[in-house]
Amino acid sequence: MTPLFIFLVLLTSQVLGGLNNGASSKNVGGRRQPTGGGGLDENIPVIEIRGEGAPMSSAQIRHLEEMDNGGPLDIKIEKTFVPAKCPQQAKRLDFVTFHYKVFTEDNKKVYQTYGTGPVTIQLGTGMIMPGLDKGLKGMCAEELRKVRVPYRMSRKSKSKVWKNIPNDENWLIFNIEMVEIKPYTxxxxxxxxxxxxxxxxxxxxxxxxxxxxxxxxxxxxxxxxxxxxxxxxxxxxxxxxxxxxxxxxxxxxxxxxxxxxxxxxxxxxxxxxxxxxxxxxxxxxxxxxxxxxxxxxxxxxxxxxxxxxxxxxxxxxx
CATH class of the missing domain: 1.10.238 (Recoverin; domain 1)
Known part of the structure; x- marks a missing residue:
């Protein structure tokens, strides 16, 4: 893990005594402090933080997240809009048509289907990444969802439909709009x-x-x-x-x-x-x-x- 050194300098009343006794100024932590009293809280510490060593890799970050989670990470679903009537919920083998916008973990938009046309796939048959396949199940036509997909459930082969979705993000965030559901027959x-x-x-x-x-x-x-x-x-x-x-x-x-x-x-x-x-x-x-x-x-x-x-x-x- 990256070593982190924290240097803590506590400025007590004795250290700052010179300022209060008529000294014109004092360079504290690289800043010029004004003379006199009344504007400086003597009890607030000045903290300097420095990082040393190489930053953690994506794999190390994922490992720490899974340790904190107590096991493999799963998708997270937020239902942002559910229609009042839902005659058909999407299930395995159904053919679903949907729009999506995909973002990285830091909320940078990567791609959207609006303007190019929605995607149609058959659920549960390996046509889509496992996390999104799972996140689409149970949706109604016209429903809106936000689905967060962890790295282990976002792996897929490069292809024409999925070529714009990155493979190396810790988390991908999909805003989904379900357009149509055709039940399997x-x-x-x-x-x-x-x-x-x-x-x-x-x-x-x-x-x-x-x-x-x-x-x-x-x-x-x-x-x-x-x-x-x-x-x-x-x-x-x-x-x-x-x-x-x-x-x-x-x-x-x-x-x-x-x-x-x-x-x-x-x-x-x-x-x-x-x-x-x-x-x-x-x-x-x-x-x-x-x-x-x-x-x-x-x-x-x-x-x-x-x-x-x-x-x-x-x-x-x-």
Missing amino acids: PEIQFKFLDLNEDEQLTNKEVQDFQKKMKKEFGKTWKNEDIDNVTAAGYYIKYFDVNGDGIVTEVEWLKIMDRDEKLINDKKTKEKGRKRDPGIGWILDFDNDGIVSYKENDEAADRFDAGPTLLPMESKDEL
Whole structure:
């Protein structure tokens, strides 16, 4: 820790006696003091503070803050405006559109979306920094919040959407205006995946979706061994009921419904991340609703081998 030396000089009546006995002036602490009495409180000490050594690093400051907090720092939320009516509160998997202004800890504005357009993300799917993802949950349309995000919850990959937000601040302060909340449904999820809006998914489209998530939001596979081309091929086979290499919306919804039923039939205590209804859906190989650490580690090899759970119905039966 930076050493701090405090030199304390107490000026007592004996020290100042010369001033009161007719001395013209006295240089005290670098200041010329007037002669005579009546304008100087003899009991006030003069303190000189000097700092020596290098200032503390950001990491040292964060460590001291966490020690003072008794553990890892969490976000802090201030609700500055809540509308009288709130028919829908934002929750995991919902699609939310919002404006924000972001400030550093010393209240310096870094960036704002006003003038460029609001941001739309899906909550709980890795499209945004963890602290802000948490801070947006529970919001209503038109609600205003101030969300303070500590360093450990503000980390994210550089991307088009988040490129203006610094990565090295101890705290970031976001002023949020919630514009719109679209509750999750499988139908809305498919439209999110369907980049060209033709009501079907192709191998190339699935690859393009992965590229878009990385470029715009910094979202990538947690397992760096996963190849986008192989993952796209696995994804199509997983949902393609009639084996024609194209996944229609009807096919996709049918397989999602099958998987949801499998998840509901299982009660797992496995640790990991909740299943992502986007491309990451295929990581949950045992269909228990959780992508375990083991599943994530084995994903590249399992994608190479192809899906073991294949759609069994023909397209005529859908």
